[in-house]
Amino acid sequence: MVSDREMDWELLQQARGGDFSAFETLVARYERRIFGLARRIVRSEHDAEEVVQQTFITLIEHLHDFRGDSAFATWLLRIASNHALALLRREAVRSTASLADDIRHDGDGDPPFPSFIAEWRETPDQILARAETRRIVQEALDELDDKYRLTFLLRDVEGLSTAETAEALGITEGNVKVRLLRARLMLREKLTRIFGDEARAVAPHRHDED
Incomplete structure (x- = not known):
């Protein structure tokens, strides 16, 4: 039985070779999961949809950058989370301090x-x-x-x-x-x-x- 990781790798290789249907299959496999993550981060369906679009645009632009050091799903979710966090910072969705601030208070x-x-x-x-x-x-x-x-x-x-x-x-x-x-x-x-x-x-x- 083919594992999810093996299936993702095969689809990615096909997409790299110009098979757009393979890319569409990858999108179908992860679109809902990425939307769910984005929705929980940005708390807006409209903004979450933007994150999904930006994530797959980034995937197209960096198809050849994935080396398999981690699961493809993890790599893609990291891309999605970066876009969602960038949107939060850019639009100041919530009037909170910077996500990376007060590190001095996060000690042991x-x-x-x-x-x-x-x-x-x-x-x-x-x-x-x-x-x-x-x-x-x-x-x-x-x-x-x-x-x-x-x-x-x-x-x-x-x-x-x-x-x-x-x-x-x-x-x-x-x-x-x-x-x-x-x-x-x-x-x-x-x-x-x-x-x-x-x-x-x-x-x-x-x-x-x-």
Whole structure:
């Protein structure tokens, strides 16, 4: 059975040879996924469509640049995320600080400890199986500061490596790790208040009380 990675490579080779139908097949395979990523980053369907167009224009222009060091999907998602981030910066979609700012505050210090901790009533996969809870999760994600939200999207949702996420956001790998940890903790606290079992709440532990 041919793997997705092998299929992508074969289609890419055909597209490089001038087979436009192979290129169209690549577009069909990844258009929805790229749109989903772009929509979550720029929060606008119109802008997300622009990101999709720019991503595939870039693909046409750089068909011969992909060397297979990573999966084609990862490479393409990195291109899409770069276009989406560039659009965010260019249009100032949100009046937040620069995505790469305050690096000095992303050191190795202790992350903020959640004020409410409890075992969830259901497992994460059971929670995400319902459309309503997917909406709640998305709303919780939207409430995060951009630098944490985007790190979480690229690293945990789209599966980019730490190095690839760092490259896309223009920060160090160490900053990616710290931002990802903080994003996970903040999301965990937000969602625990909805899905947690208050009967099994745990008193928060603070490092300054040691």
